[in-house]
Amino acid sequence: MAEPFHAGLNKIGMEGSASFVAAQVTDFYENHPYPPPVDDLDAYRKSWDDRRRRAESHLFWPSEPYREDRSLLVAGCGTTQAAHYAMRWPSAHVVGIDVSAKSIAFTQELKRRYALENLEVRQLPLESVAELRETFEYVVCTGVLHHLPDPDAGLRALRDVLAPAGALHVMVYAPYGRAGIYMLQDYCRRLGIGHTDAEIRDLAETLKALPLDHPLVPLLRNSPDFATSAGLADALLHPRDRAYSVPQLMEFLDRAGLEFGRWLRQAPYLPWCGALASAPHHSKLIELTAEGQNAAIELFRGTMVRHSAVTYRKDRPAQNASADFEGDAWLRYTPVHLPDTIVVRDRLPPGATAVLINRNHTYTDLYLPIDELQERLLEKVDGKRTIAEICGQWGDCNLVRDFFRQLWRWDQIVLDTSAAVVSS
Numbered sequence: 001m002a003e004p005f006h007a008g009l010n011k012i013g014m015e016g017s018a019s020f021v022a023a024q025v026t027d028f029y030e031n032h033p034y035p036p037p038v039d040d041l042d043a044y045r046k047s048w049d050d051r052r053r054r055a056e057s058h059l060f061w062p063s064e065p066y067r068e069d070r071s072l073l074v075a076g077c078g079t080t081q082a083a084h085y086a087m088r089w090p091s092a093h094v095v096g097i098d099v100s101a102k103s104i105a106f107t108q109e110l111k112r113r114y115a116l117e118n119l120e121v122r123q124l125p126l127e128s129v130a131e132l133r134e135t136f137e138y139v140v141c142t143g144v145l146h147h148l149p150d151p152d153a154g155l156r157a158l159r160d161v162l163a164p165a166g167a168l169h170v171m172v173y174a175p176y177g178r179a180g181i182y183m184l185q186d187y188c189r190r191l192g193i194g195h196t197d198a199e200i201r202d203l204a205e206t207l208k209a210l211p212l213d214h215p216l217v218p219l220l221r222n223s224p225d226f227a228t229s230a231g232l233a234d235a236l237l238h239p240r241d242r243a244y245s246v247p248q249l250m251e252f253l254d255r256a257g258l259e260f261g262r263w264l265r266q267a268p269y270l271p272w273c274g275a276l277a278s279a280p281h282h283s284k285l286i287e288l289t290a291e292g293q294n295a296a297i298e299l300f301r302g303t304m305v306r307h308s309a310v311t312y313r314k315d316r317p318a319q320n321a322s323a324d325f326e327g328d329a330w331l332r333y334t335p336v337h338l339p340d341t342i343v344v345r346d347r348l349p350p351g352a353t354a355v356l357i358n359r360n361h362t363y364t365d366l367y368l369p370i371d372e373l374q375e376r377l378l379e380k381v382d383g384k385r386t387i388a389e390i391c392g393q394w395g396d397c398n399l400v401r402d403f404f405r406q407l408w409r410w411d412q413i414v415l416d417t418s419a420a421v422v423s424s
């Protein structure tokens with residue numbers, strides 16, 4: 001077993017109040033392992049197939065041919081996430097680290113039960129990840145950095161073990177959609193509410209008396225996190241929790257030597273998707289830089305609770321991570337369906353033969369109406385044909401380009417751009 005969490009922190013120069021906060025966070029997760037442990041991953045295993053893996057691979061590495069054998073680090077893996085990744089990527093070497101002994105024990109049990117030979121688990125603070133003496137092509141850190149006493153030190157440590165062409169998936173809290181949570185955190189602090197089972201029970205009961213128009217109420221109603229006492233404690237009684245607006249996230253990445261690649265789901269951040277596409281301000285929004293658009297739209301939407309981003313090292317080998325629809329390279333891109341996308345055919349807007357939805361989107365304005373010709377193009381997307389092959393003798397190249405750009409912006413497809421990179 002690794003040395004205690006404090007030792008790791010003191011080594012990287014965080015003492016006094018920082019190590020006190022770190023100890024509180026560790027103690028918190030020992031008492032409330034997150035997410036609530038599960039012992040049955042059969043459904044999860046069944047939900048992952050080659051198509052899904054390929055979509056994930058091109059989401060993170062659009063210009064690399066599909067690969068399954070990456071080295072993968074799950075930093076702050078909690079009770080289940082590392083086992084999930086080991087199942088989802090059976091040919092990858094997966095390492096899960098966490099400060100919580102309980103979370104590590106739950107993960108070890110899943111490893112044993114499902115014979116996950118490709119999974120290695122260590123109790124280790126992510127600030128000390130260099131001790132593993134390994135680099136990783138794929139680093140996943142979701143729901144962790146915003147709880148650290150020094151998130152910058154944590155992100156830098158992860159950046160330092162990221163392979164040069166690697167990708168880091170980071171998820172941190174977003175401030176505006178969590179306003180109600182921060183009010184209740186402050187409320188609980190003022191009352192000195194701790195996180196014993198009895199205190200959490202009383203808190204859950206008291207929340208039933210919240211005014212119906214309190215900003216926390218929609219979250220209590222809609223977020224599965226509040227359905228369990230671990231989730232409730234994680235949201236309202238956490239000893240350490242900060243959030244990042246879009247500009248703050250970009251600065252956070254920059255300070256760690258990372259650059260933003262894309263949002264895991266980008267449509268909610270884009271002026272071309274949803275209600276803003278036809279609002280009078282659309283023309284003003286598209287004049288802004290990409291970051292300016294994202295920052296403005298976070299304010300406009302008002303209810304984002306987290307940001308999930310795909311990020312890369314600033315000094316990674318040159319490659320075009322973003323899709324480019326300006327020249328003619330897009331004709332050599334291969335569209336790959338994203339999972340969780342569905343075609344709906346009832347209550348259609350005028351002129352539409354179907355509406356496309358990504359079930360991971362929570363905003364109700366994010367549905368994409370398509371017509372009969374577009375449907376015919378969509379039917380030919382099989383993850384093998386390039387856009388040029390799909391459109392064949394199709395007359396209007398601009399219409400085809402606009403449609404595939406739309407599908408990409410709306411999180412219906414990702415693009416395998418490797419053929420375009422090879423031939424450029």
Ligand SMILES: C[S@@+](CC[C@H](N)C(=O)[O-])C[C@H]1O[C@@H](n2cnc3c(N)ncnc32)[C@H](O)[C@@H]1O
Nearest residue numbers: 029034076077078098099100125126142143144
């Ligand atoms: C909210 S949970 C998220 C778990 C997992 N990433 C997921 O998304 O399901 C946060 C996890 O981070 C862990 N953690 C907190 N501080 C840490 C640190 N300094 N190093 C590694 N893990 C840490 C906690 O023990 C806890 O398991």
